[in-house]
Amino acid sequence: MGKTWNNRAWFMVLPVLIIVALNAIVPLMTVVNYSVQDTFGDNVFFFEGARWFREVMSSERFLSSLGRQFTFTAIILAIEIPLGVAVALAMPRRGFWASVCLVLMALPLLIPWNVVGAMWNIFALPDIGLLGYTINHMGIDYNFTNQPISAWVTVVLMDVWHWTSLVVLLAYAGLQSIDDAYYQAAHIDGASRWSVFRYIQLPKMKHVLTIAFLLRFMDSFMIFTEPFVLTGGGPGNTTTFLSIDLVKAALGEFNLGSAAAMSIIYFLMTLLVCWLFYTYTMKGEQK
Amino acid sequence: MARISLEHIRHAYLPHPVDDADYALKEVHLDWDDGGAYALLGPSGCGKTTLLNIVSGLLVPSHGRILFDGQDVTGLSTEKRNIAQVFQFPVVYDTMTVFDNLAFPLRNRDVAEAEVKRRVAETIEMLDLGAWANRKARGLTADQQQKISLGRGMVRNDVNAILFDEPLTVIDPHMKWQLRSQLKLLHKQFAHTMVYVTHDQTEALTFADKVVVMYEGEVVQVGTPEELFERPSHTFVGYFIGSPGMNLLPVRLEGTTAHLDGHAVALPDAVAVPQDARVELGIRPEYVTFDPAGLPVTVQKVEDIGREKIARVRLDAHDIAVVLDEGAEVPADPRIRLDPAAINIYANDWRVDWGI
Numbered sequence: 191m192g193k194t195w196n197n198r199a200w201f202m203v204l205p206v207l208i209i210v211a212l213n214a215i216v217p218l219m220t221v222v223n224y225s226v227q228d229t230f231g232d233n234v235f236f237f238e239g240a241r242w243f244r245e246v247m248s249s250e251r252f253l254s255s256l257g258r259q260f261t262f263t264a265i266i267l268a269i270e271i272p273l274g275v276a277v278a279l280a281m282p283r284r285g286f287w288a289s290v291c292l293v294l295m296a297l298p299l300l301i302p303w304n305v306v307g308a309m310w311n312i313f314a315l316p317d318i319g320l321l322g323y324t325i326n327h328m329g330i331d332y333n334f335t336n337q338p339i340s341a342w343v344t345v346v347l348m349d350v351w352h353w354t355s356l357v358v359l360l361a362y363a364g365l366q367s368i369d370d371a372y373y374q375a376a377h378i379d380g381a382s383r384w385s386v387f388r389y390i391q392l393p394k395m396k397h398v399l400t401i402a403f404l405l406r407f408m409d410s411f412m413i414f415t416e417p418f419v420l421t422g423g424g425p426g427n428t429t430t431f432l433s434i435d436l437v438k439a440a441l442g443e444f445n446l447g448s449a450a451a452m453s454i455i456y457f458l459m460t461l462l463v464c465w466l467f468y469t470y471t472m473k474g475e476q477k
Numbered sequence: 478m479a480r481i482s483l484e485h486i487r488h489a490y491l492p493h494p495v496d497d498a499d500y501a502l503k504e505v506h507l508d509w510d511d512g513g514a515y516a517l518l519g520p521s522g523c524g525k526t527t528l529l530n531i532v533s534g535l536l537v538p539s540h541g542r543i544l545f546d547g548q549d550v551t552g553l554s555t556e557k558r559n560i561a562q563v564f565q566f567p568v569v570y571d572t573m574t575v576f577d578n579l580a581f582p583l584r585n586r587d588v589a590e591a592e593v594k595r596r597v598a599e600t601i602e603m604l605d606l607g608a609w610a611n612r613k614a615r616g617l618t619a620d621q622q623q624k625i626s627l628g629r630g631m632v633r634n635d636v637n638a639i640l641f642d643e644p645l646t647v648i649d650p651h652m653k654w655q656l657r658s659q660l661k662l663l664h665k666q667f668a669h670t671m672v673y674v675t676h677d678q679t680e681a682l683t684f685a686d687k688v689v690v691m692y693e694g695e696v697v698q699v700g701t702p703e704e705l706f707e708r709p710s711h712t713f714v715g716y717f718i719g720s721p722g723m724n725l726l727p728v729r730l731e732g733t734t735a736h737l738d739g740h741a742v743a744l745p746d747a748v749a750v751p752q753d754a755r756v757e758l759g760i761r762p763e764y765v766t767f768d769p770a771g772l773p774v775t776v777q778k779v780e781d782i783g784r785e786k787i788a789r790v791r792l793d794a795h796d797i798a799v800v801l802d803e804g805a806e807v808p809a810d811p812r813i814r815l816d817p818a819a820i821n822i823y824a825n826d827w828r829v830d831w832g833i
Contacts, residue, residue, distance in 0.1 A: 371564040374535050377555045378562055379629055380585035389570045389581075 224450035242451035252452060255435040262431060263410045266349045270406055271399065274357025278365055295355040307419025310348040334421060338428035341421050345429055348416055353406060360402040364395035400471045404464050411460055432456055479545040479637040479670060481509040481532060486541035488527055501527045503694040512668040516685035518675060524694040525674045526642055532672065533640050534558045545637050561630020562640040566647055567622030569614040576610045579628045600632040603663065620652040638670040645680065657684060678718050690714050708821060710828045715759050721787060721798040724765065728758045738793050740772050745817045746831040754824035762787065762798040764819035767807065771814035776807050
C-alpha cells in the first residue's frame with residue numbers, strides 16, 4: 191500500500207506534544223530527577239544513584255505502610271465487588287424503580303472525597319455522631335480516634351459506602367446488555383438460578399467487572415483524602431496508607447529524595463498489578 | 478412429541494384491554510398435528526412471536542387454553558412443558574464447550590452421566606459438530622452456534638415440540654440454505670413437531686408442510702404452500718406471498734361477469750357477496766398473459782429479474798403486474814387476458830367461494 195509520507199504532519203501533533211510534555215512528562219521527570227539525587231539546599235544537587243530506592247525498599251516504615259495498603263485494598267475489593275454484583279442483581283431491570291435505584295446508587299459517587307471524609311468523621315464520632323453514639327449505646331466500645339480496629343472498620347465502611355455504587359452501576363450495565371433470550375433459553379434448559387448466574391450473567395459481566403476491579407484497585411491503592419480527613423492516618427500510624435505516608439515524607443519531612451523514590455516504586459507497582467490483572471483476565475479472549 | 482391445540486387464544490400486553498386494537502393476538506384457534514412441520518409467517522408485529530411465546534410458555538395468554546396431546550398446559554412453566562426453542566440470535570453458554578452446552582439441559586434434569594455422554598455424542602453426530610465438540614462455544618461461527626441452540630433441544634429426546642423464532646436471521650445466505658435443508662432432514666428423520674416463525678416467505682414455504690399466515694394479530698390462512706399461492710383466502714396472503722404479489726382490482730359483480738370500470742371480465746362461476754361489500758378481483762401476475770383479444774393496457778416499465786421479466790402495465794387507473802418468460806417480448810399493442818381459472822374474488826379482503 192502506498193502510504194503518503196508527509197513530515198509536515200508532525201507539526202499538527204506538536205501542540206499536543208507540548209501540552210503533554212508540560213503537564214505529564216516534565217513533572218514526572220522532575221520526580222525521577224529527585225529520586226536519584228540529594229540536596230542540602232541552595233539548589234545544589236548531588237547524584238546518589240539508586241541509594242534512595244535501596245533505602246526505601248528496606249525501610250520498615252515503607253514496608254509497613256505498603257502492607258497496610260495491600261490489606262486495605264484487598265479488604266475493600268473483597269467486599270465491594272461481590273456486594274456490588276449482588277446489589278446489581280437485586281435491582282429491577284426496568285421501569286420506574288430501576289431509575290430510582292440508579293439515582294440512589296449514583297449519589298455517593300457525586301460527593302467530593304473530602305466531604306465524604308468529613309461526613310464519616312462526624313457520623314462516627316463516639317460522643318455526638320449518630321453511628322458512633324449508637325454503637326457505643328449498644329454496648330460496643332467503639333472509638334475510631336484511638337482504637338486501631340475501630341479506625342480500620344470505619345475507613346473500610348466509608349470506602350464501601352462511597353464506592354460500591356461504582357461496581358453496582360458497572361455490573362448493572364453489564365446485566366442490562368444480556369438479551370432476554372438468554373434467560374428464556376436457560377429457563378427452557380431447566381437451569382437453576384445459580385447456573386443462570388454462573389453461565390450467563392457472570393460471563394457477560396466479565397468485562398465490566400474487570401474494569402470495576404481495575405478502577406477500584408487503582409483508586410483504593412492511591413486513596414488519600416478520605417482517610418486523611420477521617421483519621422489523619424491514625425491512631426498512631428495504623429491507617430497511614432502509602433499516599434498518606436508519601437505526603438508526610440515529601441511535605442512534612444521534606445525528604446524529597448526518598449519521597450521521589452517512593453513515588454516511582456508506588457507508580458510502578460500500580461502499573462504492574464493492573465497490567466498483570468488485565469493480561470490475565472483477557473487471556474484467551476481473542477480465541 | 479405432541480399434538481398442540483390452541484383453543485381461542487387471545488393475548489394483550491396491556492393490563493386492561495378494551496377493544497380489539499389492544500390485543501396483540503385477536504383470536505387464534507388452531508390444531509398442530511404431532512410430527513408436523515409448521516411455519517408461522519407474517520410481517521413484523523403481526524403477533525407471530527407472541528403466539529410462539531405462548532406455546533413455549535414464556536407468556537401466559539390473556540384468554541384461551543393450550544393443550545399438548547389433550548392435556549391443558551396453559552398454566553405450566555416452560556420447563557414443565559418440555560419444549561425446545563431456538564431464538565433469533567444464537568444463544569450459547571460462552572464459557573462452556575460445545576459438549577457441555579449440549580449436556581447442560583440433561584445435567585439440569587439429573588440424567589445419569591453415562592446417558593448424557595451417549596445422547597450428546599448422538600446429537601453432535603446428528604448436527605455434524607464433531608470437530609468442535611471440545612472447543613469453547615464462544616469462538617464458533619453464528620451458524621455453528623445456532624446448531625448448538627438447536628442441539629440443546631434435540632438432545633432431549635422427549636421434547637414435545639421444537640420452536641424456531643426466525644432462527645436464520647444472523648446466518649450468512651449460503652449457510653441459510655444448508656441449515657434449512659439440514660433442518661428439513663432432521664424433521665424427516667425424527668419427526669419432531671416443529672413450529673418455525675419467519676417473515677421470509679421462501680423460508681416458510683420450503684420448510685413447512687403447512688403455513689400459518691398471520692396478519693395484525695389474526696390467523697388469515699392455514700394451508701399448504703400451493704393453497705396459499707393458488708387460493709389466498711385473504712388479500713394480505715395474496716400480497717404477502719409471491720413476488721410480485723397478487724394483482725387486486727376493484728370490480729362490480731353481475732352474474733358471471735366482473736365489471737372493471739368499463740371492461741367486462743368473464744368469471745368461471747357466479748359468487749354471492751354481501752351488499753355494500755368492497756369487492757375485488759385478485760389474480761396472480763403469473764396468470765396474466767398478453768393476448769391480442771384482451772383488455773387494452775399501457776406498459777409502464779419492464780423489469781428483468783433474470784429467469785423472467787415483470788411488466789408493469791396500467792389498465793385505466795389500475796396498476797397490474799404481468800410475469801413474462803425471459804425470452805418473451807411485450808407486443809406493440811399490449812392487451813392482457815386474465816385466466817378465469819386463476820381468478821379469486823374478495824369481499825372486504827376475504828375470499829368468497831364460487832357458487833351462489
